Amino acid sequence: MPECRIRTMTDDDLPDVSRVDLAAFSLAAQRFGGHPIDHGRHRMGLEYFRRAASDLCIVADTDGEVIGYGIGHRWGDTAWIGPLGVLPEHMGRGVGTALMQGFCTRAADGGATVVGLETSIAQNVRIYEKRGFLARGVRLLAARDLGPAVGAARAGDAATAGATGRFDPTDGAKVGDFTILPWGAAGQARPASRIKEARKLAGLVTPGLDHTGEFDAVPRSGMGPTYVALDGADRLAGYAVLHLRAYRSPGFMDTTPPADPLVWIMVGSAEATGALLAACEAAAQAAGAARLKVPCYGGNPHAWAVLKQLGYKVDAAFIRMFWRGQYGGTADRKWGQVPLDLSSWLG
Numbered sequence: 001m002p003e004c005r006i007r008t009m010t011d012d013d014l015p016d017v018s019r020v021d022l023a024a025f026s027l028a029a030q031r032f033g034g035h036p037i038d039h040g041r042h043r044m045g046l047e048y049f050r051r052a053a054s055d056l057c058i059v060a061d062t063d064g065e066v067i068g069y070g071i072g073h074r075w076g077d078t079a080w081i082g083p084l085g086v087l088p089e090h091m092g093r094g095v096g097t098a099l100m101q102g103f104c105t106r107a108a109d110g111g112a113t114v115v116g117l118e119t120s121i122a123q124n125v126r127i128y129e130k131r132g133f134l135a136r137g138v139r140l141l142a143a144r145d146l147g148p149a150v151g152a153a154r155a156g157d158a159a160t161a162g163a164t165g166r167f168d169p170t171d172g173a174k175v176g177d178f179t180i181l182p183w184g185a186a187g188q189a190r191p192a193s194r195i196k197e198a199r200k201l202a203g204l205v206t207p208g209l210d211h212t213g214e215f216d217a218v219p220r221s222g223m224g225p226t227y228v229a230l231d232g233a234d235r236l237a238g239y240a241v242l243h244l245r246a247y248r249s250p251g252f253m254d255t256t257p258p259a260d261p262l263v264w265i266m267v268g269s270a271e272a273t274g275a276l277l278a279a280c281e282a283a284a285q286a287a288g289a290a291r292l293k294v295p296c297y298g299g300n301p302h303a304w305a306v307l308k309q310l311g312y313k314v315d316a317a318f319i320r321m322f323w324r325g326q327y328g329g330t331a332d333r334k335w336g337q338v339p340l341d342l343s344s345w346l347g
């Protein structure tokens with residue numbers, strides 16, 4: 001094989017990344033009984049991830065041909081990789097290993113104290129273990145069907161909006177004891193102080209965790225809105241980044257990929273996340289989606305109980321693995337006393 005170089009992904013690489021991704025994951029789906037894959041990743045989603053952590057998005061290049069890629073993410077001191085794929089004809093020759101090493105080195109050089117990944121493919125665990133990743137828990141993906149009755153049990157504007165098929169909380173939607181605002185509106189009011197509050201909230205989940213880099217990127221990309229929940233004293237009680245659009249679509253240049261909403265990031269008290277979920281459900285319904293997916297760290301019984309009570313059921317499970325550090329807490333953590341973190345580790 002000609003020499004393979006790991007380099008930073010550029011904008012021009014995105015069509016190739018989409019092509020490699022489709023080939024790699026189609027093979028994985030065929031082999032490991034995953035969902036068949038009909039479409040590639042679209043430019044909009046790839047651009048979003050690349051903008052959010054451009055130094056951690058990398059490709060394996062052989063004589064100018066992209067044969068592998070890795071999408072990296074950074075939330076403050078936490079960095080993780082996924083998805084990651086290699087062209088089937090180049091698999092088994094060390095390209096994936098080079099991508100993982102390249103990513104880990106970049107993440108560590110950038111100061112990450114927590115470096116990891118998640119996989120739903122049990123067969124891949126051995127591959128990652130051999131490359132220094134330790135399996136340390138499970139993340140569940142919960143999902144809830146959004147029938148017309150959703151939200152009926154919950155007071156407030158979001159519930160009404162879900163039923164009417166419109167949700168625009170620009171001036172603030174009242175949900176229970178909270179006011180839900182899109183980040184833009186809240187940001188215009190007091191951006192620096194809100195960002196400080198968001199960092200403080202995330203730091204209670206895991207020191208150094210910081211989601212604020214995603215707040216502006218998501219609404220600007222078209223992938224979805226960001227909401228904040230303010231309590232009666234105008235304090236930030238939670239925030240959510242909603243990806244309304246599926247990551248794959250029939251056309252690479254699609255600007256309105258199909259709705260397939262996933263809560264990408266959500267942090268807050270149990271009450272605040274309940275209000276934020278109602279807002280996300282309403283936004284998902286307004287976008288024409290039939291269900292909402294919400295990630296949940298499997299080791300946190302408190303978070304799971306909250307989701308279960310709201311009608312969410314387990315849809316999928318992912319093994320969380322760390323190359324460095326820990327994230328998500330330990331079994332003896334006082335779960336009920338820290339903010340809930342309903343965030344994904346996939347892209």
Ligand SMILES: CC(C)(COP(=O)(O)OP(=O)(O)OC[C@H]1O[C@@H](n2cnc3c(N)ncnc32)[C@H](O)[C@@H]1OP(=O)(O)O)[C@@H](O)C(=O)NCCC(=O)NCCS
Pocket residue numbers: 024025027028083084085086087088090091092093094095096097098118119120121124126127130
């Ligand atoms: C997982 C993946 C990124 C690894 O890349 P790779 O270039 O094949 O990896 P490497 O050559 O560095 O070796 C990784 C190991 O995977 C094995 N392997 C995985 N898929 C393979 C394939 N299709 N052909 C040959 N070997 C394969 C290799 O034998 C090697 O085993 P070892 O640990 O005993 O040495 C790549 O196989 C891939 O794109 N798979 C499909 C998509 C996927 O599963 N992505 C990750 C989702 S979590």
